[in-house]
Amino acid sequence: MAFGPAFLFSLEGRVCIQGEGSAESARETPRRLSREQLSVLISAASMNLGSMMCYSILGPFFPKEAEKKGASNTIIGMIFGCYALFELLASLVFGKYLVHIGTKFMFVAGMFVSGGVTILFGVLDQVPEGPTFIAMCFLVRVMDAVSFAAAITASSSILAKAFPNNVATVLGSLEIFSGLGLVLGPPLGGFLYQSFGYEVPFIILGCIVLLMVPLNMCILPSYESDPGEHSFWKLITLPKIGLIAFVITSLSACFGFLDPTLSLFVLEKFNLPAGYVGLVFLGLALSYAISSPLFGLLSDKMPHLRKWLLVLGNLITAGCYMLLGPVPVLHIKSQLWLLVLALVVSGISAGMSVIPTFPEILSCAYENGFEEGLSTLGLVSGLFSAMWSVGAFIGPTLGGFLLEKIGFEWAAAIQGLWALISGLAMGLFYLLEHSRRRRRSKPQNILSSEEERTVLLPNEI
Numbered sequence: 255m256a257f258g259p260a261f262l263f264s265l266e267g268r269v270c271i272q273g274e275g276s277a278e279s280a281r282e283t284p285r286r287l288s289r290e291q292l293s294v295l296i297s298a299a300s301m302n303l304g305s306m307m308c309y310s311i312l313g314p315f316f317p318k319e320a321e322k323k324g325a326s327n328t329i330i331g332m333i334f335g336c337y338a339l340f341e342l343l344a345s346l347v348f349g350k351y352l353v354h355i356g357t358k359f360m361f362v363a364g365m366f367v368s369g370g371v372t373i374l375f376g377v378l379d380q381v382p383e384g385p386t387f388i389a390m391c392f393l394v395r396v397m398d399a400v401s402f403a404a405a406i407t408a409s410s411s412i413l414a415k416a417f418p419n420n421v422a423t424v425l426g427s428l429e430i431f432s433g434l435g436l437v438l439g440p441p442l443g444g445f446l447y448q449s450f451g452y453e454v455p456f457i458i459l460g461c462i463v464l465l466m467v468p469l470n471m472c473i474l475p476s477y478e479s480d481p482g483e484h485s486f487w488k489l490i491t492l493p494k495i496g497l498i499a500f501v502i503t504s505l506s507a508c509f510g511f512l513d514p515t516l517s518l519f520v521l522e523k524f525n526l527p528a529g530y531v532g533l534v535f536l537g538l539a540l541s542y543a544i545s546s547p548l549f550g551l552l553s554d555k556m557p558h559l560r561k562w563l564l565v566l567g568n569l570i571t572a573g574c575y576m577l578l579g580p581v582p583v584l585h586i587k588s589q590l591w592l593l594v595l596a597l598v599v600s601g602i603s604a605g606m607s608v609i610p611t612f613p614e615i616l617s618c619a620y621e622n623g624f625e626e627g628l629s630t631l632g633l634v635s636g637l638f639s640a641m642w643s644v645g646a647f648i649g650p651t652l653g654g655f656l657l658e659k660i661g662f663e664w665a666a667a668i669q670g671l672w673a674l675i676s677g678l679a680m681g682l683f684y685l686l687e688h689s690r691r692r693r694r695s696k697p698q699n700i701l702s703s704e705e706e707r708t709v710l711l712p713n714e715i
Contacts, residue, residue, distance in 0.1 A: 290416060290475050291416050291417065293473040293474060293475060294412055294413060294416040294417075294474065294475065295424070295428075296469075296473060297361065297409070297412075297469075297470045297473060297474045298409045298412070298413055298428050299428055299431045300431075300466045300469070300470065301361070301364075301365055301405050301406070301409050301466070301470075302409075302428050302429075302431040302432045302435060303431040303432075303434055303435045304365070304368070304369075304435070304459075304462060304463040304466055305365075305368060305402050305405060305406070305435065305463075306431075306432045306433075306434075306435025306436050306439065307435040307436075307438060307439040307442070307459055308368055308369075308372045308398065308402075308439075308459060308460075308463065309337070309398075309402070309435070309436075309439070310435065310436050310439030310440055310443075311372075311439045311440065311442070311443035311455055311456070311459060312334070312375075312443075316330075317330050319379060319452055320333070320387075320391065322383075323379075323381075323383040323384070323387040323388075324383045324384045324387065324388075325387070325388055325391070329388055331514070331650075331651075331654065332392075333388075333391050333392060333395055334395075334513075334650070335647055335650060335651060336392060336395055336396060336399070337395055337396075337398065337399040337646075338399070338510075338643045338644075338646035338647035339399075339643070339647050340396045340399040340400060340403075341399040341400070341402060341403045341639065341640075341643040341646075342639075342640045342643035342644055342647065344399065344400040344403035344404065345403045345406075345407055345635075345636045345637075345639035345640040345643060346486060346636055346637075346640050347636075348360060348403055348404050348407045348408070348632075348636055349407050349486065349632045349633050349634075349635055349636015349637060349639070349640070350486060350632070350633065350636065351632075352407060352408065352411055352629070352631075352632030352635070352636070353629050353632060356476070357408045357411055357412050357415075357476070357477050357632075358408075358412075358474050358475070358476045358477070360404045360405070360407070360408040361404070361405055361408035361409060361412065361470065361474060362467055362470055362471055362474070363401075363404060364401045364402065364403070364404030364405030364406075364408065365401070365405050365463060365466060365467050365470065366401075366464065366467045367397060367398075367400070367401035367404075368398060368401040368402060368405065368463055369460045369461070369462075369463030369464035369466075369467065370460065370464070371394050371397045371398045371401065371460075372398070372456050372459055372460035372463060373456060373457050373460035373461070373464075374394050374456075374460075375394050375398075375456045375460075376452065376453040376454070376455070376456025376457045376460065377453060378390055378391060378394065379452045379453065403639060403643075406635075406639055407632065407635045407636050407639055408635075409635075410425070410612070410631070410634075410635035410638065410639070411631040411632050411634075411635045412474070412475075412477065413425065413428070414612075414616065414631045414634070414635070415477050415631055416475075419554070420554050421554070421612060421613045421616065422549075422550040422551075422553035422554045422560075422609050422610060422612065422613045423547070423550040423551045423553070423554045424550070425546075425550060425609060425612055426546040426547045426548070426549055426550020426551070426553075426605070426609045427546070427547040427550060429542065429543055429546035429547070429605070429609070430543045430544070430546070430547060432543070433539050433540065433542060433543025433544075433546075434543065436539050437536060437539050437540065437543075442455070442459075443455040443459075446458065486633060486636070486637060489615075489619060489624070489633050489634070489637060490637065492618060492619075492622055493683070494614075494618045494683065494687075495615050495618050495619070495637075497676075497679055497680050497683055498564075498611050498614055498615055498618075498680070499637065499641045500676050500679070501564065501568060501607065501611060501676045501677070501680055502608070502611050502638065502641040502642055502645065503641050503642075503644045503645040503648070503676075504568070504645065504672045504673050504675075504676040505568070505571065505604055505607055505608055505645065505673065505676075506641070506642045506643075506644070506645025506646050506649065507645035507646075507648050507649035507652070507669065507672060508571060508575065508600070508604070508645075508649065508669055508670075508672075508673055509538075509604070509645075509646070509649065510645060510646045510647070510648070510649025510650045510653070511649040511650065511652070511653035511665075511666070511669045512535070512538070512653075513649075513650050513653075514650050514653055514654045514657070515653045515654065515657045515662055515665060515666075516534065516535070516578075516662075517534075517535075518657070518662075519657075519662040520534055520590075520593070523588060523662075524590050526590075534593070534594060534597065535597075537594050537597045537598045537601065538597040538598065538600060538601040539601065540601070541597075541598045541599075541600075541601030541602050541605075542601035542602070542604050542605050543601075545601065545602040545605040545606070546605040546608070546609055548605075549563060549605050549606050549609045549610070550609045553609055553610045553613065554613075557613070557617075560610035560613065560614055561610075561614070561680075561684045562684075563606050563607070563609075563610050564606075564607050564610045564611065564614065564677075564680060565677050565680050565681040565684065566603075566606065566607075566677075567603045567604065567605075567606030567607030567608075567677075568603075568607050568673050568674070568676055568677025568680065569673075569674065569677045569678075570599065570600075570602075570603035570606070571600055571603045571604060571607065571670070571673045571677075572670040572671065572673040572674035572677065573670070574596040574597070574599050574600035574603065574670070575596075575600065575666045575667065575669050575670025575673065576666070576667050576670045577592060577596040578593060578596050578597070578662075578663075578666040578670075579662055579663025579664070579666050579667065580592070580663065581663055581664065581666070581667035582663055582664070588663075607677075611638065612634065612638055615634050615637065615638065616630075616631070616634050619633070619634060649669070652669075653665060653669065656668060656669075
């Protein structure tokens with residue numbers, strides 16, 4: 255895998271040779287971040303933190319306010335669910351036309367619109383109740399989804415361009431800021447709502463995001479590239495990438511499944527005060543945020559382990575979801591400590607599986623003739639965001655339906671079964687791929703030994 259004509263990488267990405275320098279200098283890798291890389295990290299971290307806070311701030315109080323305005327529970331669920339659906343569609347479009355629009359413009363414009371629509375959400379309580387309020391909620395939520403899709407697609411592409419050798423490490427490290435956004439959003443929003451009313455949380459958070467826009471306009475570097483010839487269809491129809499996309503969707507659905515189901519189960523089963531339910535979710539978010547950088551570093555240092563991290567993470571996630579209830583066939587009594595432990599381990603296993611997927615897709619794309627540059631990075635970023643959005647839409651929708659029909663224990667087990675199938679399918683593919691490579695290498699070895707004999711025999715005679 256190579257990034258640019260001046261760099262040649264070994265298969266495991268450990269050796270880097272630049273130009274015609276000495277062997278000693280060629281083995282050295284820069285230990286300090288360049289100014290450009292540091293700027294990219296600051297921009298991406300600010301976007302992850304701000305966007306995740308904007309996304310999660312609705313949870314504590316918006317459903318209650320929407321009910322006052324005449325929205326039913328079904329409509330409220332659709333307002334939440336439409337975010338993932340439109341993020342999916344927008345990610346595919348922005349990934350395809352990233353080079354045409356420009357990475358920096360897409361990133362900055364996405365943050366600007368996100369801050370603006372967050373403020374608009376804060377004035378929706380002034381809109382007349384009924385269909386007008388509901389229509390405005392859908393419109394603002396869709397705009398927020400499109401703006402986030404633009405920012406995250408551009409961010410992933412810029413990161414992969416700035417850190418070609420450490421994609422997994424950087425993406426994993428930035429998940430800390432995504433986790434912080436998800437963790438800080440609900441309590442901060444709830445506190446501001448309780449203290450100052452409905453408008454203030456959205457206005458304050460929207461203004462914070464808008465203040466990040468001029469900062470990113472100044473520090474974010476611009477990258478330019480020519481449009482590529484390849485399409486999403488060619489990318490997703492590659493068998494390996496199709497299976498990885500299935501893995502991403504299943505893991506995203508596992509996260510999304512818990513949103514409408516876990517709090518109801520915990521309140522009913524363990525009679526916890528409502529304030530303690532957030533602490534249960536905290537175990538999942540923190541374990542994922544903390545473990546992601548570690549698995550990113552391991553994935554970059556030992557690329558040959560990526561595939562097995564991906565497979566093992568899915569299998570562990572499946573086991574954790576079997577234990578959330580637990581599933582009745584195990585005949586294990588439901589206990590709060592077991593539920594929290596399963597969530598913590600599930601967060602770690604999710605980091606183990608999610609982080610290697612981006613570099614795996616990128617590596618497979620280059621192996622199959624995709625050109626190296628922003629065009630391919632945009633396709634991969636858009637595909638990753640789109641598949642994550644599919645799971646984020648299916649998980650809560652299917653989870654709410656299964657919870658109503660068969661209860662949390664069986665619903666969680668079915669969700670875990672999805673992760674189990676994707677993990678086993680991915681593992682089987684890797685085993686078949688390994689066996690094919692061994693078969694191809696055998697004829698080459700036989701041929702090379704025969705050539706050596708032909709050269710050596712005349713000398714022996």
